[in-house]
Amino acid sequence: MSKISAWGNYPVIEANLIKYWDSNSLNFEDNKEYIAYGNGRSYGDSALGENIVKVREKDLFLDFDQKSGLLHVQAGVLLSEILEHFVPRGWFLKVTPGTKLITIGGAIASDIHGKNHHIEGCFSECVEEFTILLDSGKIEVCTKESNPDLWRATCGGMGLTGVILDAKIYLKKIKSKYIDQTTIKTANLKETFEAFEEYKDMPYSVAWIDCLAKGDSIGRCLLMVGDFLEDGDLSYNLKKQKSIPFNFPTFALNNLSVKAFNWLYYGKVKERISKQKVDIDTFFYPLDAIGHWNRIYGKNGFTQYQFILPKEQSLKGLEEILYEISASGKGSFLAVLKLYGKANDNWLSFPMEGYSLALDFKIEPGLFELLDKLDEIVLKYGGRIYLTKDVRVSKENFEKGYPNIEKFREYRKEMGFDKRFQSLQSKRVKI
Amino acid sequence: MSYILIVGAKSDIAKAVAREYANSGYNIYLAGRKIDTLDAFAKDLTIRYQIEAKLVELDILNFKSHQEIYNSLDKKPVGVITAVGYLGNQELAQKDFNEAKRIIDTNYTGVVSLLNIVANDFEERKEGFIVGISSVAGDRGRKSNYIYGSAKAALTTYLSGLRNRLSSVNVKVLTVKPGFVDTQMTKDLDLPKKLTATPKEVAKDIFNAQQKGKDILYTKWFWRYIMLIIKTIPEWKFKNMSI
Ligand SMILES: Cc1cc2nc3c(=O)[nH]c(=O)nc-3n(C[C@H](O)[C@H](O)[C@H](O)COP(=O)(O)OP(=O)(O)OC[C@H]3O[C@@H](n4cnc5c(N)ncnc54)[C@H](O)[C@@H]3O)c2cc1C
Ligand SMILES: NC(=O)c1ccc[n+]([C@@H]2O[C@H](COP(=O)([O-])OP(=O)(O)OC[C@H]3O[C@@H](n4cnc5c(N)ncnc54)[C@H](OP(=O)(O)O)[C@@H]3O)[C@@H](O)[C@H]2O)c1
Secondary structure (H helix, E strand, C coil): CEEECCCCCCCCEEEEEECCCCCCCCCCCCCCCEEEECCCCCCCCCCCCCEEEECCCCCCEEEEECCCCEEEEECCCEHHHHHHHHHHHCEEECCCCCCCCCEHHHHHHCCCCCCCHHHHCCHHHHEEEEEEEEECCEEEEECCCCCHHHHHHHCCCCCCCCEEEEEEEEEEECCCCEEEEEEEECCCHHHHHHHHHHCCCCCEEEEEEECCCCHHHCCCEEEEEEEECCCCCCCCCCCCCEECCCCCCCHHHHHHHHHHHHHHHHHHCCCCEEEEEEEHHHHHCHHHHEECHHHHHCCCCEEEEEEEEEHHHHHHHHHHHHHHHHHHCCCCCEEEEEEECCCCCCCCCCCCCEEEEEEEEECCCCHHHHHHHHHHHHHHCCCEECHHHCCCCCHHHHHHCCCCHHHHHHHHHHHCHHHHECCHHHHHCCC | CCEEEEECCCCHHHHHHHHHHHHCCCEEEEEECCHHHHHHHHHHHHHHHCCCEEEEECCCCCHHHHHHHHHCCCCCCCEEEECCCCCCCHHHHHHCHHHHHHHHHHHHHHHHHHHHHHHHHHHHHCCCEEEEECCHHHCCCCCCCHHHHHHHHHHHHHHHHHHHHHHHHCCEEEEEEECEECCHHHCCCCCCHHHEECHHHHHHHHHHHHHCCCCEEEECCCHHHHHHHHHHCCHHHHCCCCC
8 A cells, every 4th residue: 555646635545556567467356446547647536546557657659650740659658758759850749738747648538638729629639549448358449430439438537437558649740849929918807808819819828817816907817829930949958847845834835926926927027918939848838847846735735726617608707706716815826717619529528618717726624615616606607627636526516517427427337437447536526 | 879788678777777878879789588578668769769779588597698699789789787686585595595596696697697798898899888787785685685685795796896807998887786776676565765766766877877987886876875884783783683
């Protein structure tokens, strides 16, 4: 038994870790439940369970086709490893989240999205096929066409259909490691929305919202949009990471992030619209520059609350929620706001056309009551909660947001997956 | 670019070492028994690092085969790294000499058989480097693993002699003494987390030490001091201890 947790450091559990295994001889024991664990960058309890199958060690690059950019890798390969070896050759990920330290298995299981969701969709859109271990000795190669049910249940299925072993994904061509970034400073939520609309043809966009703002300035932000340059500079040097060596006392945190935002908002970004040339790591993965930054939340851990609202309801809903958060005095002072494109047809994928907000909360008394309250608002406006960030949502609040949940449940039952694959999260929300 | 020969290549440490060298542009020979199982790993090296990687079937216990295998390498390596090892079962080895012999031969005799051949070649070519993975277990005999430990102690002494012999022809020999490493070898042991290195950390240490031409490497670094303390405990006291 070993201690393990995911990125939020909450909960920390004792589990049986299975690290050395071979897909051909991984014998699942009857009456025992298993869950795959990639690199633990999900925030809550979706990768935690009694018996944890560690996939990170399965990290082989199996094949690469220069012409089409189709890369075949084992499921434990990190996105950062792909970048390290392929950016210098002029290739980049079609879809990438805000950290490069996740595995391919985790990217598929959460059907993750990036700053370009409104253009490229979710991660599954760049997956050609994956291989999955469904039960001892039962391995299936799955494409969207060959087994649509398994596909729709696995992409976004949070590890609840089996252990993904490898996948073929398409990379995209780039001509530079630099991004031509435009930063737009807005004064309130309405302006923020207008700015998103104005720049919606830009491939990449994301906004940092100041959650401290009150009254008329609620929703003020720095919106950053951009696209790759074409200057031919592909040298991609891994930067030395700074690391947070131990858990911070929590008071340190708020001061830090307030200062950071104010520094940017009032100091660095002077004009309403400004231009920067930034590299891949700065643009896509600013937080990865500091290893173990999760420790700044202290030893009790933290969670991230991420929800999405349909477009027509976004302005009203967000106003209400930001007001609620600001009144509670909880939550990080920065939140990430993003515009999303159309939903895909995977049963549990998070994105839908609209706006999503994500912000961190340290675990403390009264927090879950507040988040329950926010759930009510999210659901009232027809939104949903992102499972890969979640550690507390109730079954009722979760399922209201996911119209295909019954299909997912039935499919799991029918295939017997519910007896084999369970996480703490899947038990909580009964999926 | 030149080749590095990695012996015992199926070991987790060896694989991490292979990636370090490939990352610097070296081509790699991966040698070990039933080496076909490293097919995918070799392909991984070629895709990641755009180098060549070849498999070489080699059983360290089949002493007689070593010369022929070495001769058969088209391009002679500029460096040889040996990671073969066998922890074995101490209790069994106390009762059954076959187990003791296997521990000794895998960790020591077999490595001597192979490195003799390599050393002769390097001496003649006046170039090359040799890295031998020994262990801190060879620094002092303990009841829990002294058969393994004594074989590693012999290896350490062998490498030290080899270094002495080859220094005049500018062939460098590095003795690596890992402490606890999280690998297949130790998967059933309950290792203290703070003292345990990952194969990748060990591999980086090995690569850096070899490139700098160091003689002896403790990895992680603090094992040098841990072993210093353990070595200074007087024998009359040590004999009654359980560590
Ligand atoms: C700083 C930061 C920024 C982030 N930004 C974004 C973002 O912009 N967009 C976004 O979508 N997400 C984002 N995330 C969330 C992250 O991308 C997902 O949680 C991702 O799934 C983590 O992958 P992992 O390999 O660490 O998997 P884990 O956290 O280990 O597991 C996550 C889920 O995937 C399952 N899983 C993992 N591997 C396998 C496998 N081989 N087979 C089957 N199931 C598997 C697990 O069972 C679990 O349900 C961010 C996270 C962090 C820490
Ligand atoms: N892990 C530690 O804590 C630790 C500490 C100190 C030193 N070391 C040393 O580090 C080295 C690497 O060990 P590791 O931890 O990576 O463990 P490992 O995976 O068990 O490595 C040992 C390797 O030796 C190979 N080998 C054994 N007998 C062989 C034979 N007859 N012919 C060819 N190859 C043979 C094994 O191959 P097979 O798969 O074919 O058996 C295996 O690849 C060893 O020398 C070990 O003694 C390890």
